[in-house]
Amino acid sequence: MPVLRVALDLPLHRLFDYIAPSATLADAGLRVRVPFGRGEKIGVIVEVVDTSDWPLEQLKPAGEILRDLLPLPADFFALCEFASTYYQAAFGEVVMQALPAGLKRIAPPSRRKARTVAPVAAVAPPALTAEQSVAVAAVASDGGFSAYLLHGVTGSGKTEVYLRLIERTLAAGKQVLLLVPEINLTPQLEGRVRARFPAAGIVSLHSELAEAARERNWLAASAGEAEIVLGTRLAIFTPLPALGLIVIDEEHDPSFKQQDGMRYSARDVGVFRAHQLGIPILLGSATPSLESWANAQNGRYGLINLRQRANPQATLPRVKMIDTRRIVLKEGVSEPLIAAIKQRLERGEQSLVFLNRRGYAPVLACPACGWVSRCTRCAANMVLHLADRRLRCHHCGLEHRVPKACPTCGNQDIHPFGRGTQRLEGWLQEQFPEARVVRVDRDSVKSRKQWEAMLERIHGGDADILVGTQMLAKGHDFPNLTLVGALGADSALFAADWRAPERLFAQLMQVAGRAGRAELKGEVLIQTEYPDHPLYAALVAHDYPGFAASMLKEREQAGFPPYAFQAMLRAEAPEMADAIAFLKAAAALPEVAEHDNVMIYDPVPMKMSRLANLERGQLLAESFSRPALQAFLPHWREAVDGLKAPSKLRWHLEVDPFEF
Structure with a gap:
């Protein structure tokens, strides 16, 4: 009597056995309806065997075996087995979380046909720089598994290296998996890839897709119909029958680490998958994670450097510290930064003021009794969002109306303390009434359509001053942007989290890289009370290797990862x-x-x-x-x-x- 070993979406470290008289060995990898408790679940058949550790009379009969799709391949199960073992996650949870939601439902909804994507004219590739040519040749020359770290300064043309390697992979009849950390980077990159490869099947996989679209794209990828898959971290588990190259852009980004459910690193799973399949993987970043940098230094990864910007007219921006210890700030902004913004407005150039704190102010407080707007559910303050007059917890989502008086003593003179992007946006608009001030954060851009409209507005020149959080810190190319001003960076210098300096350096170097990417010269002004700090000295010199070496030395002495x-x-x-x-x-x-x-x-x-x-x-x-x-x-x-x-x-x- 055939027995099905079935993976179910449960936090249990075991498979479940069911009897299925009509099952064959070829059914491994298919979905199946099985009874569980008082209801039914969709599971995945891991294997079909002749015996069970349980008496056959105790096993329930399986329901319908769903043969409408191709079976999941053996390498998919091997990848899930690795993730389950390494991250101590239930195997069934790993298998099932990789499937689109509609494929896990007992009664999936009816699906409409996908809309046809309008064809685009092919864009001719630019000439490669000498460094880019070396990078492409290095990755393309290796047969079998190889892991490379592509360390390129901002604007050095890492994406062009990716595109050339994709071209070679497609010519060999293979598929490509290209991962990015943030959903808002996907439309821009997707546009570039479609323009370069208009005849290729290209799909995207990320959480902002509608359920039906994600299912269609996943099916196209797993059937081999999609030759290029663009996705965020979960896409690393997508079955791809002819995978020939994995590229992970901005590999240092924390978004590649899943923080709930199975807590995995898509970057590390990607390296294992490349090794498992015997294919190359390329990790790209201007500020690599210290773990990846250490792997490149000790020879586990090959190191490829792009030290110059791809545009011969563009140079790295000049980085300068503004010592705020002896100057008066206006709403947190120094006079030198105000003067620099004025200059850009007069020249018709764009400026970016970077403050990684959204909302109007971090807290609302009463000076009479000391009341502050703390969240009643979290160990955090509720942030003031003045535009919709709400107090909002950024951790649990709890919201309240802004009180008209102090809830404790009744004092009507309650004040916002500190500043966020909303407050900064309003103040800059007052200072520069003729300027078009545009705020870019998760409150102003909540969907892909809004993000695309925002990018079009910025590229179209309909913005003079950008006020933004880390959403603007990476992957964007604004040719007319020549000034970046960074506020509020010092708090990370002395944070209890030992990763904070690494994150701060990456964040500032990435946001600095938005300036001067074309012919116009770029300048970066960082306000600080610690202008002589070694981290800032490395930023001024654009010296990531020096910064990484000092941080790795500290971690080795302290016994922190990657040395533990x-x-x-x-x-x-x-x-x-x-x-x-x-x-x-x-x-x-x-x-x-x-x-x-x-x-x-x-x-x-x-x-x-x-x-x-x-x-x-x-x-x-x-x-x-x-x-x-x-x-x-x-x-x-x-x-x-x-x-x-x-x-x-x-x-x-x-x-x-x-x-x-």
């Missing part, structure tokens, strides 16, 4: 005492004592200790050996799963944690 390997056990409960008690019990398990090459630290509250009415604690496990940590984690996870805990307590294990 970590996993974080987190627990959340209505009461912090319950979360900490659970973590203490996990630290005291016998499995911990059996692995003396793994260190377990004391449990502590998380930096954001309360989120959405749940108190959160964490427990760090660390080893100087990755194999030792990986050998420890399955036993520890299984033992933790057996601990008694309050009914409302939830926990998860994150390997290679990114946030603390």
